[in-house]
Every structure is written in structure tokens, then in C-alpha cells.
Amino acid sequence: MKIIKSAFPLAIALFLTYAMNQSWGTVPPLGKLFSPFHGFWMNAESPESGEPTEETLQIAGLHQPVQVVYDEMGVPHVFAKDDHDLFLAQGYLTAKDRLWQMEFQTHFAGGRISEIVGEKGVASDQFQRRMGSVYGAEKSFEGMKEDPAANTALQAYSDGVNAYISSLSDRQLPLEYKLLDYKPERWTPIKSALFLKNMSFVLASGTDDLKMTNILRKYGREVAEDLFPNYPFQESPIIPVGSPVDFKPVPIPAAAADFIGLGSSMTTPEKDPNIGSNNWAVSGNKTVSGLPILANDPHLTLSLPSIWYQMQLVAPGVNVYGSTMPGTPNVIIGFNKDVAWGVTNVGSDVLDWYQVKFKDASKQEYWHDGKWKKTTMRIEKFQIKGKKDMVDTIFFTHHGPVVYLSHEKAFRSNIPVGHALRWIAHEKSQELTTFYQLNRAKNYEDYKKALSFYSAPAQNFVFASNEGDIALWVNGKFPLKSKLQGKYLLDGTDAAADWQGFIPQAHNPHVKNPERGFVSSANQFSVDPSYPYYLGWQYAPAERGRRINERLAVMEKITMDSLRGLQNDNFNIRARELLPLLFAQVKSPNAAQSKALAALKSWNLVNSPESVGATIFENWVISLQASLWDDEFSADEKVPMNRPAMDRTIQLIKSEPAARWWDDVKTPKKESMSDIVMKSLQANVDSLVKHHGPQGPEWAWYKIKQTGVRHLIPGMDALSRLNIPIGGGGTIVNATTTKTGPSWRLIVELSKEGKPKAYGVYPGGQSGNPGSSHYDDLIDTWAKGELKPLLYLASPDEKSNRLRKKITLSK
Amino acid sequence: MNKLIYGLILVVIGALVGIYLPWYAMGVAFGLIAFALNMPLKSSFLIGFMAGYLLWIFSALWLDMQHPSTLPGRMAQVFPLKGNVFALFMLTGVLGGLFSGIWTWAGARLRQK
Numbered sequence: 001m002k003i004i005k006s007a008f009p010l011a012i013a014l015f016l017t018y019a020m021n022q023s024w025g026t027v028p029p030l031g032k033l034f035s036p037f038h039g040f041w042m043n044a045e046s047p048e049s050g051e052p053t054e055e056t057l058q059i060a061g062l063h064q065p066v067q068v069v070y071d072e073m074g075v076p077h078v079f080a081k082d083d084h085d086l087f088l089a090q091g092y093l094t095a096k097d098r099l100w101q102m103e104f105q106t107h108f109a110g111g112r113i114s115e116i117v118g119e120k121g122v123a124s125d126q127f128q129r130r131m132g133s134v135y136g137a138e139k140s141f142e143g144m145k146e147d148p149a150a151n152t153a154l155q156a157y158s159d160g161v162n163a164y165i166s167s168l169s170d171r172q173l174p175l176e177y178k179l180l181d182y183k184p185e186r187w188t189p190i191k192s193a194l195f196l197k198n199m200s201f202v203l204a205s206g207t208d209d210l211k212m213t214n215i216l217r218k219y220g221r222e223v224a225e226d227l228f229p230n231y232p233f234q235e236s237p238i239i240p241v242g243s244p245v246d247f248k249p250v251p252i253p254a255a256a257a258d259f260i261g262l263g264s265s266m267t268t269p270e271k272d273p274n275i276g277s278n279n280w281a282v283s284g285n286k287t288v289s290g291l292p293i294l295a296n297d298p299h300l301t302l303s304l305p306s307i308w309y310q311m312q313l314v315a316p317g318v319n320v321y322g323s324t325m326p327g328t329p330n331v332i333i334g335f336n337k338d339v340a341w342g343v344t345n346v347g348s349d350v351l352d353w354y355q356v357k358f359k360d361a362s363k364q365e366y367w368h369d370g371k372w373k374k375t376t377m378r379i380e381k382f383q384i385k386g387k388k389d390m391v392d393t394i395f396f397t398h399h400g401p402v403v404y405l406s407h408e409k410a411f412r413s414n415i416p417v418g419h420a421l422r423w424i425a426h427e428k429s430q431e432l433t434t435f436y437q438l439n440r441a442k443n444y445e446d447y448k449k450a451l452s453f454y455s456a457p458a459q460n461f462v463f464a465s466n467e468g469d470i471a472l473w474v475n476g477k478f479p480l481k482s483k484l485q486g487k488y489l490l491d492g493t494d495a496a497a498d499w500q501g502f503i504p505q506a507h508n509p510h511v512k513n514p515e516r517g518f519v520s521s522a523n524q525f526s527v528d529p530s531y532p533y534y535l536g537w538q539y540a541p542a543e544r545g546r547r548i549n550e551r552l553a554v555m556e557k558i559t560m561d562s563l564r565g566l567q568n569d570n571f572n573i574r575a576r577e578l579l580p581l582l583f584a585q586v587k588s589p590n591a592a593q594s595k596a597l598a599a600l601k602s603w604n605l606v607n608s609p610e611s612v613g614a615t616i617f618e619n620w621v622i623s624l625q626a627s628l629w630d631d632e633f634s635a636d637e638k639v640p641m642n643r644p645a646m647d648r649t650i651q652l653i654k655s656e657p658a659a660r661w662w663d664d665v666k667t668p669k670k671e672s673m674s675d676i677v678m679k680s681l682q683a684n685v686d687s688l689v690k691h692h693g694p695q696g697p698e699w700a701w702y703k704i705k706q707t708g709v710r711h712l713i714p715g716m717d718a719l720s721r722l723n724i725p726i727g728g729g730g731t732i733v734n735a736t737t738t739k740t741g742p743s744w745r746l747i748v749e750l751s752k753e754g755k756p757k758a759y760g761v762y763p764g765g766q767s768g769n770p771g772s773s774h775y776d777d778l779i780d781t782w783a784k785g786e787l788k789p790l791l792y793l794a795s796p797d798e799k800s801n802r803l804r805k806k807i808t809l810s811k
Numbered sequence: 812m813n814k815l816i817y818g819l820i821l822v823v824i825g826a827l828v829g830i831y832l833p834w835y836a837m838g839v840a841f842g843l844i845a846f847a848l849n850m851p852l853k854s855s856f857l858i859g860f861m862a863g864y865l866l867w868i869f870s871a872l873w874l875d876m877q878h879p880s881t882l883p884g885r886m887a888q889v890f891p892l893k894g895n896v897f898a899l900f901m902l903t904g905v906l907g908g909l910f911s912g913i914w915t916w917a918g919a920r921l922r923q924k
Contacts, residue, residue, distance in 0.1 A: 009917035013842065016913055017835045020906070034906045035837075036870035037829030040886055041903070044878035170833075175882075179889070718888030771882035 023181040033178050038171045040178055040771075047773035048072075048804040055807050059163045061088060061156075062811040067796035068093065070805040073788060074766030074774035077312040079796040086315040087153045087329045089809055091160025091187070094309055098326040098768040099164065100174040101305040103184055104712055106191040106327060109198035110134055111380070116180055118385040127411035129380045130394055130403045131205070133197060136426045140455075141193040143428035147453075150432040153329040154189040161187035175770055176713065195327035196432070200425035202300065203345045204457035208538065209353050210416040211642045213489040214263045218639070219632075221258070227644040227661075230484065230537040231529050233651040236546045238460060238474060238521040239509045241528045247507045249532035255482035256497035261355050261489040262418070263639065276540045277344035278567070278733060278742075280520035280548060281464040281472070283513065287558045292464035293749045295563045296333055296342025297742035299735045302709040304720060304776060306764030308332075308744045312793060313439065320439040321758065321792050323744045326768075330435035333746060335792075337754035338442045339465045342746060344521045346458035346474055349536035350424035352485075352499070353416050354399045354492030363395050363405075369495035373398070399492065400426055413640045420492055422499055424477055429455035444469045444512065451475045452505050460521035466750040472519035474509040474526040477502050483534045503533050518552045520545065522733075541647060543731035547573045560747045560759060567745055568785035569733040570607040574646070575617045579605075581653045582620070585677035595695050596685050607734075609702035609727045612695065618729060619704070620684045625649060627680035631665045646731075702726060707736050709763050709779060711770075719770045724763075726783045734785070745787060759787035814858050817850055821862035825911070826870070837863070838914035845918030855919035856912040863911025868904035 020031030033039040052069075064081040066089045071077065076093045080086035095102065107113055111128035114121035128134075145151045165184050177183060216224045279296040287293050300307055308323035313331060322334015333342050358375075359365040365372040375395045382390040395402045399420040404410045406418030430453040437450035447463045451473050454461075458476025463469070479486075479499040490497040509527045511519055523540035550573075551566055579600060589597060596616050603613025629643040652659055653673065662673045671679070692698045702725045711719035728734035728741070735741060744762040751757065763782040767774035781788060791802055821841055828836045841859050844850075850858065875883060887899040 006920050006923060009913065009920040010842070013838060013914045013917040016910060017838055020910060021835060030906055031910060032834050034867070034903045035829065035834035036867055036874055036903065036907075037826075038834040040882065041871045041874045044874060044880040044882045046878040046880060716889070718885045770885050771878075771880045773880065775881075 028179050029181050032181075040175055042171050043175045043178075043769060043771040045767070045769060045772040052803045053805050055805070057807060057809050059088070059092060059160070059809045059811065061159045061163065062809060065811070066809040068807040068809060069793070069796055069803050070807070071791045071800070071802045072804055073310070073778070074772075074804075075310040075312065075791070077791070077793050077796070078314060080315045083149065083315055083318075084152055084156045086313055086318070087156035088160040088163070090311065090313060090324070090329055091157035092164050092809065093160075093311070094324065094326050095161040095164035095187075097766055098305055098309055099161070099184060100176040101712060101768045102161070102187075102191075102195075102327045104176070105198065106194045109194040109201065110137070110191075111382070114382055114384040116182055116385060119387055122382065122384060122390070123411050125382060126392060127403075127415075128201075129392065130401055131201070131421065132394075132401045132423065132426050133194065133201065134380070135378060135401070136200070136423075137190055137193040137197045139426060140197055140429045140431075141190050143430045144189075144193060144432050147430055147433045147436075149436050150430065153432060153436060154192055157192065157329040158187050158189045174768065180713075192328045192432075195325065197425055199325075200423075200457045202457075204350055204425065205423075206347070207351050207353070207414055208642055209486060209489050210263065210414055211640050212487055213261050213416075214639045214641050215633070216488055217260060217263050218641070227648055228537070228642075229648065230487075231525065232542050232645070232647045234546070234647060235525050235528070235542045236549045237525045237528045238472065238545070239511050239527045239531070240514050240516060241530075243511050243514065245532070247504070249507065250480070250504060252533065253480060253482050253485075253500040254496065255485065256491065256494050259355075259488070259491040259494070259497065261491065263416070263489065276523035276544070276735060278520070278522045278544060278548060278735070279342040279344045279460065279462040280518055280552060280563075281340075281462050281470040282518045282552060282555075282558050282563070283470050284468050286517045286552075286556060287749070289559075289749055289751075291466060291750045291752065292468065292470050293558060293560060293563055293747065294335075294340040294342060294462060294464040294470075295567060295745075295747045296344070296462060297567055297735075297745045298333065298342075298344060299740055300743040301739055302707070302741050302743065302763050304709050304711045304764050304770075305768035306743070306762050308762050308764075310760070310762075310766060310790070312791075314793075318440045319794070321790060322746070323760070323762065328432070330432065331439050332435060333744060334439075335746075335748040335750075335756050335758055336439065336441070337466075337756060338750070339438075339447060339463065340748035340750060340756065340758075341438055341441075341447065341464075342462045343459035344462075345523055346460055346476060346526060347523055347536060347539035348458055348476070348478055348526065349481075349486050349538075350456065350458065350476070350479065352422045352490055353419040354397070354422060354490045354497065355416075356397060356402055356418060356420050356492045363402075366397050367493045368397070369493075375402075396420075397492065399498070416489060419489060424456040424458075424479070427455055427477060429477070431455060443467055444471060447471070448473070460523075460526070462519060462521065464748070464750055466752055466754070466756075469513060470519050471512040472510065472521060474521075475505075476508070477505070478508065478533070478535055479503075481534045484537060485534065487537050507533065509535075516553060520548050520552060522548055538645075541645065541731050543573045544733050544735060547571060547733050560749050560757065563747050564759070564785070564787055566733060567742070567747070570727040570729075572605050572607050572614065572617065572729070572732060574621070574731050575603075575605050578621070578650055578653075579617065581650070582624075582677055582681075585653075585674040586681065587674055587678060589678075589681065592685050592689060592695070593681055596681075596688075599695065607701055607727045607729045607732050609700065609725045610697075611701045611727070612697075612699045614701040614727070614729070615688065615699045615704045616684065618701070619688055620680060621646065623683040623687070624677070624680040627664075627676050627683060628652075628661065632661065701729075705729070705736075706738055707741065708739065709776070710739070721776055721779050724779065724783050742782075745782070747787065756792060758790040758792065760790050761787045814854055817848065817858045818862045820844060820848075821859065821911070821915070822866050825862060825866045829866075829870070838910050841911050842914040842918030842921075845915045846922050849922050850915065850919040852916075852919045852923055856916040859915025860908040860912030862915075864904040864908030866911075867907025868900055871900055871903045
């Protein structure tokens, strides 16, 4: 009894220790986290100031010492004696700033989030794996290893990351590990492949086939083709109309028989349609300097830590500066002394669905081409934090994985159940070779060769060289399709519906030194209908591309600053077109509507941060689309459909005022175009008043849009930057929306002397540590539409007052 | 020995243990010291609490002065303290104090037959 009494406090102490050493739901381990000797207090980093500091770090595996100098933005400039050391240093230094992000993103890509967050991550993880993310990464890794240079890069990069991981004690772990209470595991080259494949997920996983089939089933082919046309009413394609074709096309496969299919249903969010990008290059005869200038701003989900990490990588045969993607070797978008390049996404259709007919419930065989064929199976194991492991079987036909069986619930509403997925992201590929060679390219021929290795996600690679060339290749591996193949769900039993090979890479759309003196892309249609192959029926709306092309056509004496102006252009070309059409339909508006109309009439059509007109217009577009189409196209949430595009709506207003679609089928009355416009105006003004009070400064565009750069952990507002005062919009050149926007802005002016001038910025900072001043220090510059001069050094000893820190990595 | 000296011993040992060992070693060390020095049971919790409280709060303050950053402000939002950094320091101290106090008390109690 006495012993129990005297040991009782000890039991309490032990229990308290246990309780404070582990996480409870979302509450992190309080003892470990708050201990100033171990927890978050250790993660504070003060800004560097004064004379550059010098430091030497020992790293196993280096052949020779590597010199690293950091500038005031925190960009490491890396000087190595060979490629191996260069990539080892790249891995090490990237991990030093971004380890948690690298691992978290690859965990996400590989469907392993539930290992960190537990059961709530399982549905997303299963979706990733069912879509074949791990399978695709394995295939792609096989391809990458075939190129010795890429293989060296992957291995050395991985060694570098691991050298950093093994140098860390628990108390030095990045903050997020402490908050979520786990530890980094060893990096492997396949993680780099997973990261690259995840870019296909981000950029090339959009699929409307299911919704199109649902529309086909409800309204028939004629209506589907009329409302969802295969080329927009208004477009300014990437490859200028009339560009010469320098190849002899291969024969196009015959179309398979029409297939209606079963369609299907379900619900939850999809790929953000606002992810897109701009790039362009202007030739020397349009610039003040007489040499080309290149500009690029890839639009992605705005996140912290940033998706990009700037670096300068120097070794014999290479001196390249640009943005890298934490998790993969090489610079992805950048420049060297001779050339510059950038990318935007290509919206071609590289993802199709095949309705599967299994023989029986065992799913061992499926019907194809008049025979029963064997499925293959892949077992995926899930380790779920706080729960038992889960095992999942994925069935594959020769097309690819059956993502959801017909009785399962899909994770996203656009994913059909009972269908096999044929996707370019599952092909063996060599993207790393492309970037390795681009980093070292000297001229157009080098660039062209580098692109021939690239598969996915397809990109518009813009290019400029100091020899005066500008070019753009719409580049990637494109299936050789019959016209419209894969616009709708396909018949998995019909061999004629299979992909029949690929378009020869040399036939990919391209243009070099066009007469108009510039090349550009903004995710719009790659080509006009005269191009001999079918690439896809749906691309990003044409507005950004049209605006960029109309500006570049008239701009002369171009400087980097005038292109910076264009990157930040907030002019609303859609409003210019649509507003007069809408004004003409307005009849007897009430007081609030009249006030809104007055604001629109005096609006300068610029989506500036403070603009009230921009808010009313953008909200009107949404309510107009809803008022016009939702009665027919979102009547049944179990049969998801898309609304026709805004481009089609504008065409309808202009030339089909009596179309059946104007009538709201949910009311007994027969509505006219004017009725629907008024209904949408009412919904627009009512919703703004309801959510933001009466019309006034509270309706400023930036307050409604609420652009934020959010931490990768959902809901982690404390580590995010919200409500950033910035203009723009989804169809604006400055494509900043609530969650997406220009994730990296780059402008490069080439020079004959090999001293290019470059400016860039991204909405974040070099460090992934929320305790560092470099965590988000570039966001304000970015929001103001300004750029930072990029420091391009010739040697580690070059003098510059911008250097803050020198590190020697030695073996 | 008076309370102040006990407290000083705990602070010094706590700092050393904190620098070299896992975070919970501080508690175990305090328990052992309380046991070895036969600390008065009545004031043991208070002595331990004050030692842990002061050690954690001043270490956190020192780190924050060495590396001024926005991190405390952010952490005061991660935890629902409305961004109040003062409250974050207090919370750090109280957690350190509670943990140390209980262990010191446990050590002292074990020694009492």
C-alpha cells in the first residue's frame, strides 16, 4: 500500500511524459514540440546581414569540393567540377531548404499521405494509386535509367538528399515534421520519377469524357457536337494560321464505330481549370537590344513552400540558371549564356477511358477484339497511421488500370467507374534527358534534339537563342488518333477504339522565326483545324492567348520592362466583347442593378485590384453561365455534365438569340435571351449584396477574389499568406485566381557576349522553413508585379554586393 | 539546502540534459535529483515547476533573440493564441514547468518511505 502511494506520482509523471511525447488527433506532441532544446523554437532562422559568412560542410560521396555562394534572395549558385558532384550538391542543397516539401509531395504522388495523416488520407491515396501513379513512375524510371547522364543525375541527386537527411538530428528536423510528428525516410531515385509523373497529374489529368458521354446519352450527338464544338468560335492558335508544314503526315487510323456506352456518375472536386500558363519570345527586330527576349509564367496552384526553387548550376559544359523543382535534378525553366526556354501546358487529350466488360466477378478476364483476355493485377499496400494496413488490388487491362470497379464510388466526379484508363503518364519516358540537354543547349538544333526525348505532360516549349532564333514546339508524346477519338468514353471491347501508336515527334506542331516576329502560348489551341492530326477538342479559353498575341503584334522597341508589363496585363478582353452584348439585353433594372450597370459602364475593363467593375463582371459571367445552362446541364447531380464553354455562350448571344437553350425548362414560362440575361444580372447583384453588403469599396476585386498562397498542409492558415492585394483573373494574362496564378515569372534578354540579363520572381521564397525570412519574402514583390534581377555568375569568386553566404561542400 | 539552490541545480542540469538528450530526459533527471537530494516533498512540485518554467521560457527567449523571426507569431496562430507571442512564451514555460514539477514531485515522493 505504501509503495503504491509513493509510486503514484511516478505513474502520473510517466503518463504525462507519454502524453506529451505523442500527437493526439491534430494536436502535436506538446513536450517535444515546445521544448526549446528540441521543438519549434529551434527552427527560427534570422535574416543574413553584413559580410558574407563562410562555412565548410562535409558530404560523403563527392569527387571534389563544390563551391556554393548564396545571394540575398537565398539562391544557391553551385560550382562543381563534374556532373556527379553538381547533382549531388543540387540534391543536398535543395533538401537543405525544402526537405519536408520534397518528401510530402512525393508521398502525395505515391498515394502515401495516410501514413502521415491517417485514415482521412486514404481515399486520396487510393485514387492516386488506382490512377497508376506508382506504376507510371516505375515505367518512367526504367526509361530514365537508359540514359547514362540522366541515371547519374538521379543517383547523385538522391545521394545528396540522403547526405542531408543523415546529417539531421531530431531537433534539426524541418518544422512540419515536428508538427505532424514523423521523420524523413531515405530518398530514392524513384521518388524523382514520382514527382515528375505527378506533374502529369497536375497538368494532364483533366478529363471530360464521362461528362461528354452523359451529354451524348441525354441530348444526342448533334447537340453534343453543336454545344461542345471541336474548335472555338474565336481563337488565336499557338502555331500561327498558315505556318508551313515541313513533314509528310502518316496515315490517320480509321475511326471506331460510334459508341454510346453506359456513362456513369458520382461526386467531389476535380483538377482546377485555372491551371494554365503564358510564355512568349520576341525576335530581335522587335526589341531595343536587337536580340530576342523570352518571357514565361507557368500558372499553378499557389503554394508554400513554393513549387519552384531557384538555382544556378555550374560544372564543365554547363552554366545554367533558373527554377528547379524540388525533387528532381536539373533546371526546368531557365537560361544559360546562349539560350533561354520556358514551358506552358498543352491541353491535348492524352487520357482516355475504355468501358470494360469482365467475364465474371473474379475479373480475371475481359472481352476485347472478339476474345476473352487476361487481366493483370497489381497489389498496393497502404500503411495508415493509427490503423491497420490495407491492401488494395488494381486490375489492369491492356489499356491500363480499371480505376474504379462499377460498384465503387469514384474520388472525383469526372472519373467514370467500370472503365480502364489509357493515359500517356503510364508510358516509359525520358523527360530528364530533355532537361539535362536543355540546360546545356547552345542553339536551336540542341533545343530541338533535347525535345525529342520528352513525353509528358506535353508542354509548349518556347525558345530563344543569342543567334537570334525564336521558336516554339508543342511538344510531348501524342497518341495518333482518329478525329475526336476519346472525346467520349470508348468501347473497351473494340480493338479499333484502341490507341494506334503515336504522332512522330518531328510532326509535333512547331514554328521557328515566324514572320510576325514573335511566338507565344497561353494553353489555347495548339493549331488551327488545318493541322493534319487530331490532338484534342478542348483547350484553355482563348482570351489570354488572344490578348498576348494582339499586344505582341503591335508592340515595338520591346524591352524587358515592357514585357514585364504584359505579364502583369489585367485587361479583360472577354468583358470588352461580352458587355456590349449584355447591355443590349437589359430591360427595366431595379435600383441596385442600375447602380451595378453604371459601374460596369464606367469601368475601364481592367481587372485591377481595387476595381468594382471587375467584380461585377466576373460574377456576372458565372451567374450567366448558371442561368443559361444549369436547367439542362446540371439537373441531376448523379449524371454530371459540363456546361458549354463561355466561348459558345458568346456565340449563342451573337448569333442564336432564338436557340432552345435560352428557355429555362424548369419554369412553365418560355424565357427569351433577354429574360435570362436579366435573371443572371439579378442573381449576380443579389449574391454580391448578400455576401459583401451594398455596392462600394467592399466589392473591390481583390477582396472578392481573395488570392492566397497556401501551405501544403490543408487548412494551415498560420503558415499561409492570404488575401493578397492583386488583380488579374482566370482569363486575364495576369492569371491570378483565388488559389492559382503565375507560379514563376521569368524574363530573359539574351546577349551575344554570353551575358544574358534576366529577371524573375515567384510567390514564395527560397526557404521552405516558416521560421526563415526567405520563406515568403518574394510574395510582396510578386504581388506588386515587380521582378528581381537574377544574379548570373561566371565563377564563385566573382565579386557582387549581393552575396550573403559561402559554403564549401567537401568530401 | 534552500529552495533557490535546489532550483539552480535543476536549471543547470536541465539545460545540459536538454542540449544532449531527448526532451523527456529533463523530467527523468529532475526526478532522480529530487530523489538523490531528498528534496522536501511539500515544496518539490513548486521547485521543479519554477525550474522547468524558467528554463524553458528563458531558453525560448534567448533563441528568439539570437534568431529573430516571424516563427513565434506563426506558431501563436497554429495554436489558437490569436497570434499573441507573449502567450506562446507563457505556454512554453507552463508546459516545461508542469512537466518538471510533476517529475520532481515524483522523485521526492519516492524517497519518502
